[in-house]
Amino acid sequence: MEIPKVKIPITEIPVKRKNISLFIKREDLIHTEISGNKFWKLFYNINSYWEANPSNPLLITFGGAFSNHIAATAALANELKIPSLGIIRGEEIIDKWQHNPTLQLAHKKGMNFRFVTRQQYREKEKLTQWLQTEFPNALVIPEGGTNPLAVRGVQHMLNSDTKKFNYLCSAVGTGGTLAGLVKYCEEHQEVLGFKAVDDPSLQERIRLLSGRNNFSLWDAHNGRYGIINEELIRFINEFYEQYHIPLDPVYTGKMMKKLFELIDEDYFPEGSKILAFHTGGLQGIEGANTMLKKKNKPILEDQ
Numbered sequence: 624m625e626i627p628k629v630k631i632p633i634t635e636i637p638v639k640r641k642n643i644s645l646f647i648k649r650e651d652l653i654h655t656e657i658s659g660n661k662f663w664k665l666f667y668n669i670n671s672y673w674e675a676n677p678s679n680p681l682l683i684t685f686g687g688a689f690s691n692h693i694a695a696t697a698a699l700a701n702e703l704k705i706p707s708l709g710i711i712r713g714e715e716i717i718d719k720w721q722h723n724p725t726l727q728l729a730h731k732k733g734m735n736f737r738f739v740t741r742q743q744y745r746e747k748e749k750l751t752q753w754l755q756t757e758f759p760n761a762l763v764i765p766e767g768g769t770n771p772l773a774v775r776g777v778q779h780m781l782n783s784d785t786k787k788f789n790y791l792c793s794a795v796g797t798g799g800t801l802a803g804l805v806k807y808c809e810e811h812q813e814v815l816g817f818k819a820v821d822d823p824s825l826q827e828r829i830r831l832l833s834g835r836n837n838f839s840l841w842d843a844h845n846g847r848y849g850i851i852n853e854e855l856i857r858f859i860n861e862f863y864e865q866y867h868i869p870l871d872p873v874y875t876g877k878m879m880k881k882l883f884e885l886i887d888e889d890y891f892p893e894g895s896k897i898l899a900f901h902t903g904g905l906q907g908i909e910g911a912n913t914m915l916k917k918k919n920k921p922i923l924e925d926q
């Protein structure tokens with residue numbers, strides 16, 4: 624993989640409060656299919672694997688049926704013309720995956736699937752060992768792509784333009800993205816992570832991966848991972864109407880909503896300069912809308 628030459632835009636979201644400025648860095652625009660943080664988390668993982676020059680290369684990774692990371696890994700494997708295997712959580716979708724837009728997309732990119740029970744999925748270490756024995760030449764990438772090489776890749780989301788901000792914000796799933804921002808940001812910067820998942824181990828994982836403490840974590844998950852309520856849908860639709868920036872309902876929508884709440888509650892001191900990272904995930908909108916329609920709920924408007 625090469626570092627793309629595209630200049631990622633940083634766009635202002637006007638905030639009428641205490642001289643606070645809020646900007647969003649459109650990391651989602653880095654690649655149409657390997658979007659946002661996924662590109663950077665895969666970057667050094669793939670390059671170091673590639674340098675090792677494996678014969679019969681194969682990419683294996685893990686995820687749920689709507690996983691952005693599964694979609695991104697499949698697209699990358701397709702671009703590199705190597706096979707890929709997705710270990711998918713939930714045996715119950717074995718006969719229905721053709722109706723799931725994320726898995727359809729990944730399959731179109733050539734990914735094969737192996738569906739495992741939730742219990743087997745939880746025992747990922749055992750599963751990883753088994754996969755590595757079964758496929759000794761394969762690169763087995765952890766769930767969400769998070770590992771030390773992923774953290775290293777996230778440094779590329781920061782540049783001379785991001786230095787002028789006091790606060791950096793990102794949605795959090797497995798913690799690799801936030802750990803990268805925390806590790807590579809400037810001394811004067813503080814990092815806020817908006818948790819899309821109720822995982823108490825995130826604080827320690829991010830501290831260990833980054834080696835720093837200059838961050839705080841905020842719940843943005845509405846109780847548990849993947850909950851999409853009507854308030855959130857309304858927020859994302861209004862956000863798009865006002866700023867013409869699409870947000871996804873699992874990560875970036877939840878981050879922006881909670882960030883707006885913190886601004887309204889005067890969490891940030893006068894004159895703060897805040898930068899939120901748009902980490903992509905827009906492929907998930909179609910799957911979310913399919914589910915919302917089945918439940919007769921309002922959907923995310925065409926973005």
Ligand SMILES: Cc1ncc(COP(=O)(O)O)c(C=O)c1O
Nearest residue numbers: 691796797798799800874902904
């Ligand atoms: C759109 C989006 N935002 C944020 C995240 C969270 O990243 P991480 O798992 O590194 O915490 C993910 C997961 O990769 C994602 O797909």
